[in-house]
Amino acid sequence: MCGIVGIVGRHPVSQRLLEALERLEYRGYDSAGIATISEGTLERCRAQGKLVNLEMRLERQPLNGMIGIGHTRWATHGAPTERNAHPHIVDGIAVVHNGIIENFAELKAELEATGADFETSTDSEVVAHLLAKFCREGMSGQEAMHAMLKRLRGAFSLAILLQNEPSTIMVARYGPPLVVGHGDGEMFLGSDAIALAPLTNEVTYLVDGDWAVISKTDIRIFDSEGNVVTRSRCTSMASADRVTKGDYEHFMEKEIYEQPEVIAHALAHYLDIADHRAASLSTRMDFANASSLVISACGTAYLAGLIGKYWFERYARLSVEIDVASEFRYRDIPLSAHAAALFISQSGETADTLASMRYCKAHGLKVGAVVNTSESTIAREADAIFPILAGPEIGVASTKAFTCQLAVLATLAISAGKARGTITEEEERQLVKSLVEMPRVMRQVLRNIRPKMQLLSQELSGFPHVLYLGRGTSFPLAMEGALKLKEISYIHAEGYAAGELKHGPIALVDKNMPVIIIAPHDRFFDKTVSNMQEVAARGGRVILLTDESGAASCNLDTMHTIVLPDVEEIIAPIIFSLPLQLLAYYVAVTKGTDVDQPRNLAKSVTVE
Ligand code: F6R
Numbered sequence: 001m002c003g004i005v006g007i008v009g010r011h012p013v014s015q016r017l018l019e020a021l022e023r024l025e026y027r028g029y030d031s032a033g034i035a036t037i038s039e040g041t042l043e044r045c046r047a048q049g050k051l052v053n054l055e056m057r058l059e060r061q062p063l064n065g066m067i068g069i070g071h072t073r074w075a076t077h078g079a080p081t082e083r084n085a086h087p088h089i090v091d092g093i094a095v096v097h098n099g100i101i102e103n104f105a106e107l108k109a110e111l112e113a114t115g116a117d118f119e120t121s122t123d124s125e126v127v128a129h130l131l132a133k134f135c136r137e138g139m140s141g142q143e144a145m146h147a148m149l150k151r152l153r154g155a156f157s158l159a160i161l162l163q164n165e166p167s168t169i170m171v172a173r174y175g176p177p178l179v180v181g182h183g184d185g186e187m188f189l190g191s192d193a194i195a196l197a198p199l200t201n202e203v204t205y206l207v208d209g210d211w212a213v214i215s216k217t218d219i220r221i222f223d224s225e226g227n228v229v230t231r232s233r234c235t236s237m238a239s240a241d242r243v244t245k246g247d248y249e250h251f252m253e254k255e256i257y258e259q260p261e262v263i264a265h266a267l268a269h270y271l272d273i274a275d276h277r278a279a280s281l282s283t284r285m286d287f288a289n290a291s292s293l294v295i296s297a298c299g300t301a302y303l304a305g306l307i308g309k310y311w312f313e314r315y316a317r318l319s320v321e322i323d324v325a326s327e328f329r330y331r332d333i334p335l336s337a338h339a340a341a342l343f344i345s346q347s348g349e350t351a352d353t354l355a356s357m358r359y360c361k362a363h364g365l366k367v368g369a370v371v372n373t374s375e376s377t378i379a380r381e382a383d384a385i386f387p388i389l390a391g392p393e394i395g396v397a398s399t400k401a402f403t404c405q406l407a408v409l410a411t412l413a414i415s416a417g418k419a420r421g422t423i424t425e426e427e428e429r430q431l432v433k434s435l436v437e438m439p440r441v442m443r444q445v446l447r448n449i450r451p452k453m454q455l456l457s458q459e460l461s462g463f464p465h466v467l468y469l470g471r472g473t474s475f476p477l478a479m480e481g482a483l484k485l486k487e488i489s490y491i492h493a494e495g496y497a498a499g500e501l502k503h504g505p506i507a508l509v510d511k512n513m514p515v516i517i518i519a520p521h522d523r524f525f526d527k528t529v530s531n532m533q534e535v536a537a538r539g540g541r542v543i544l545l546t547d548e549s550g551a552a553s554c555n556l557d558t559m560h561t562i563v564l565p566d567v568e569e570i571i572a573p574i575i576f577s578l579p580l581q582l583l584a585y586y587v588a589v590t591k592g593t594d595v596d597q598p599r600n601l602a603k604s605v606t607v608e
Contacts (some may be wrong), residue, residue, distance in 0.1 A: 001026040001074035001096035001602040002086075004178065006159045006169045006189035007199075014045075014063040018055060020188075020195045023242075025051050025396065027098075027191060028074025029083035034058070035094035037166040042092055046085040050597070051597030056116035065100065069159045069169060069189075074602040078106070078121035088120060090128035092163030097124035098176045098191060099156030100545050100607050103291055107151065127158060139317030142213055145172070146226050146419070149211060153353060153563050155607065161190055171183035171209035175320040176606040177349060177377050178370050180204045180212065182233065184311045187214045192349075193236035194377055194392075203236045212295050236375060243392045250595045251419060252395030253489070256580070256581050257446055259400045260439040268412035273436055276429040278414040284384040285368050287416035290340035294365065295322040296329075298342035298605065300398040300483060301370075301405060305344050306476035307573050308409035315431070316416035321430040325352035326608060329359050332357075337364035340394070342386075342412075345369070346393060346401040347604040350378020355608070356380065370408055372401050376420040382602035386412065386500060395596045397488050399581045402480065403574050410435060410570055434568035435555045441571070445564055445578050453579055456543065456560050466491060467540075468580075469498040470518035471528050473573045478518055488588040488598045498524075498531040509540040514559065518541060518580075520572045521549035529554055545579055 005023025007013040013282050017034050032054040033046030043063050047053035068522040078084040086096040106122035134144035141162045155175025167571040180382045181188035181196040181203050190196045209224040223229045248254035270279050295305040309320040357367050369382035372390050381387050388404040395476035414431050417423035468478035479495030486493045515535045519528040541559040551563045567575050589594045
C-alpha cells in the first residue's frame, strides 16, 4: 500500500504531483506529502488525513520547483500523524517509501549509536538516515543508494530526492510495483500506470530488484548488483479519464448498481452467448490434464475462490486446494507440477497473492491470474490472464469485482468441465443459459429489494454483532456478507457454515443477536431451515434470505424475510450477494461511516 509519485520536469510539478496522488489515493489515505527542490533547496508540505488536507495546505503554502516526489500513506509503522507522514527529510535527502523495511529496528539502533536523531516512529526514516550517513562518508547519491539497498531487508519501493543532486530522482523496486513514464523532455514515476495516465502512456515497468536514476530525458536502471540493465518500454492502456460517481452518493453504491452491465460485459468475453456454449480455454490453461487445482487469494477475492472451489469440484471433478495467500505462501505445501493454479486479485498487486503465485511458478505449475487490472504485477507474471473486466472499482469494499470474479470462475469451471468431459453438452448449455440470463435477474433484484434493505439496515444498525449462516456456496457467501458489513459499518459480524452453529457460535445466540440465514431453495435448504429453527428456539432474530420456493415452503416466524426470484444453483451466489452488499451499504449510510474509504483500510495491499 501507500502510493508514490515523482516528476523530473520542465514545468512546475507540485500541482501535477497532487493530481497524480489523487489517482493513487485508493492505496491509503492516512496522510500525504510532497517534496520539491526549488532554487537548490528542498521544500516539503505534509498533512494528516486525506489528500484534500494536503491540497488545502498547499494552497496556503505553495511549493515551487520542477522536480519533486509525493506520497499517500497507509500506516504500517507509526501512527497516521503529520510527523510520520512522508516525505521524510534528513540532511537534504527526501524519501518516500511504500512497503516495510523489516530490519528497521536493527538499523535504527545502529544509526542512533552513531548519533542519528530520529523524528518519526516509522520504519521509512532509516532509509533517509542511512543515505545521509553514506553521503557524509563521501559517496555520491548513486553510490549511497547502492550501498543503502544492500543493507535493507523487506519488500519496499522508494523514491528519493537529493538537494545536492537537484536534477535526478533515485528509485528502487524491491517488491511493490513502480512504473516510470516517458514524457516530452520530462520523466514521471508512479506506483501504477493509472497515476501517470494523464501525463503519459509510454511506460517502463521496473522489475523486482531494480533501482534507477531518473533525469528529465533519461533513465538508468541497475539490478541489485549494480549492473546496468535495460527494461522494455511499452504503451500502457490505463485510461486518463477520472471515474465519477455519477448520480450516486458513493462509489460503492454506483458499483453495486452497475453490476448487471459489467457482468454482462465480462460474460460476453467468456461465453458464446448466442449458442450457449462456454469458450474453450485450453490454449490458456490445460484444465483437461490437470491433476488438481490450486487457488489462492486474500479477503473477498479468497471468498470468491472458495465459491469457485465448489464449482470446479462439482462441474469439472477437479479437487481444489485453496487457502488465504498469507498462509498458503508459508505452508510448505507439497505441490504437483501437474496441478493448475489460479490466483484471484482485483488489484493484481496484493503482496501475499503475488508471493503465492511465484511460489507455485517456482514449483513448475502453470499459473493463471483472475484479475481486474491487466497491467498489474500479478497479470504480467502469470502464464495466463483471465480478466474480470469489472472496470475501475473505487469503493474500498469490493462489490462488482467480487461478482465478476464469481462470473469468471463459473465460466472457467464450466470450460474445465467441458475439457475434462465431466459435463455433457446439454448440461453445458443449461449452465451457460443461466449465466446469460443472470444480468436480467440481477437488474430485477436490485430494483425490487432496495426499500426492504433500507428498512432492515435501520434496524440492524443498532446491533453490535451480527451472525451470517449458509451451506454449500452460501457458506463462503455468509463470510463475504459478514466481511462487507464489518469493514464499512464497523459492526462485528461473523460468517459460519450453518452446520457449525451448534459447535460453538450458538452460545452467542439470544434476543440481541440478529442471524442472517442465506438459504436458497437448493439441496441444502431443509438442513439450513433446521439450523434456523435452532436459532429461533433460542430467541435469536432470524433474517431469512431465500427465494420464492424457499419462502413458500418455510413457515417460521422471522424478523425479516427477503425473497429473491428462483434461480439455477450456479448463479445463486451472485444473485444472493446483491442483498448482502446493499445491506452493508445501507447500514454504513445509516451509521454515517465513510463508506468508500473506511477507516484503516486501503484498496491495494502491497505489504504482507
Ligand atoms: C474487501 C476487500 C478485500 C480485498 C483483498 C484482496 O471488500 O476488498 O478483502 O478483496 O484485500 O484484494 P485484491 O483482490 O486486490 O487482491
